[in-house]
Amino acid sequence: MKKEHNVELSAAELANLWGQYQNDTLSVCTIKHFLANIEDKEIKKILEYALELSNKHIQFLHKLFSDEKMVIPQGFTDDDVVAQAPRLFTDGFYLIYIQNMGKIGMDIYSLALANSARLDVSKYFTECLYSSAELYNRASSVMLDKGIMMRAPQIPKSKKVEFVQKQSFLTGWFNRRRPINALEISHIYFNLLRNILGEALLTGYSQVAKLEEVRKYLIRGRDIASKHVEIFNSVMSEELLPSPSTWITPPTDSTVAPFSDKLMLYQVTSLNGIGIGHYGASLGASMRRDLASHYTRILTEIAQYSEDGINIMIDQGWLEKPPHSVDRNHLAKD
Structure with missing residues (x-):
């Protein structure tokens, strides 16, 4: 017979879940305003996907906090956004902003997953990690199509294996760089x-x-x-x-x-x-x-x-x- 018991949330899990609630309620506010002013249909789809992800996260966190008999954080609400205010940023900014959200999400969720022991929490952060990667890839694809994707410069490929021979490899002053x-x-x-x-x-x-x-x-x-x-x-x-x-x-x-x-x-x-x-x-x-x-x-x-x-x-x-x-x-x- 399977033994059932409640595993309390660890401090690390609490920290990551609480922080995510703050960030997702903030994201809902910002994306609502972006969507009220967006003109580009392709970028609009990316924003809608990002808003869907944040709303799903908030729904999960509400239930989890309630089940754990925890106080639900205040976070950010409709009082913190004026959706119909004139646009402050361009459609191009919206796209780069959302791509950066995907980058940050991958960083945050990978660390949260590595610090989660409870199976339901680790499964949840695994899904968040995948969806952040998907958000990043979708935004990057549109940026490539529009020719606004900024890429790091290219350098020559190595032709042979080399090893550092001198400590001057570490210096960086004057003309010895x-x-x-x-x-x-x-x-x-x-x-x-x-x-x-x-x-x-x-x-x-x-x-x-x-x-x-x-x-x-x-x-x-x-x-x-x-x-x-x-x-x-x-x-x-x-x-x-x-x-x-x-x-x-x-x-x-x-x-x-x-x-x-x-x-x-x-x-x-x-x-x-x-x-x-x-x-x-x-x-x-x-x-x-x-x-x-x-x-x-x-x-x-x-x-x-x-x-x-x-x-x-x-x-x-x-x-x-x-x-x-x-x-x-x-x-x-x-």
């Missing part, structure tokens, strides 16, 4: 694309933010993203490698907010956290010292920027507290 390798190019190009998209997003959001403190914060983020683009472009230029265009998806001139300041600020701080993780991975993969120095400085800057954004959210009462452990010392005092 070796040519940049394929792995380093991959990370630089990926970070370039993220910051180009981030600069466009922050530019648009800074035009419509209502609170002056939030608006100044978004302008500061726009300038940081622009500076990071310059840093990565300079590396590519020194290597005589092509860089992607920095303004292929500029925002419109609208100053009417389609989203609440709370939603925009939460999204920016979330992307900051993801960016810190990507920069950390890039630092670990870069063996040339000048590149490592760039990533170290950038990491410090973005970490401080992220903390400042979280402080604004706390001051405004917008930061929803995630599941947390018990304060045993406090209980002992009581």
Whole structure:
């Protein structure tokens, strides 16, 4: 006879499920506005698929939280979006934004799956991982068809196996730099694309933010993203490698907010956290010292920027507290 028992959710599973609820409710709000302004029929299909995925995730999470007798997070609601507000971004931006959602989803869900022990949760994150890959592939296919897919530069193929002979392989100062390798190019190009998209997003959001403190914060983020683009472009230029265009998806001139300041600020701080993780991975993969120095400085800057954004959210009462452990010392005092 099969023994039945309830397996409690682990802290890792709780963290990933709670975080996904926040992100999916935010995605529903943003995609609703995009769909209300979309003109391109092919891109519209991608947006509809992304909205369908987020709604399915929310439905699953609602049931899971209810079954576990957990408080359902607030996340983001219709109060955080004005679907019929004038468009703030172009159709091309929508497509690149959704493709990036697929990239982020693959990163997040692969880590969530690796940290899940309960079978229903691991099965769910497996499905999320597959659907994120499908979303990315669909968006990429349309981008290729429209000729707006940005690809990393090509380099000559290796003709023989070689081994590093000298420690100068690690140096990166003055005129002693070796040519940049394929792995380093991959990370630089990926970070370039993220910051180009981030600069466009922050530019648009800074035009419509209502609170002056939030608006100044978004302008500061726009300038940081622009500076990071310059840093990565300079590396590519020194290597005589092509860089992607920095303004292929500029925002419109609208100053009417389609989203609440709370939603925009939460999204920016979330992307900051993801960016810190990507920069950390890039630092670990870069063996040339000048590149490592760039990533170290950038990491410090973005970490401080992220903390400042979280402080604004706390001051405004917008930061929803995630599941947390018990304060045993406090209980002992009581």
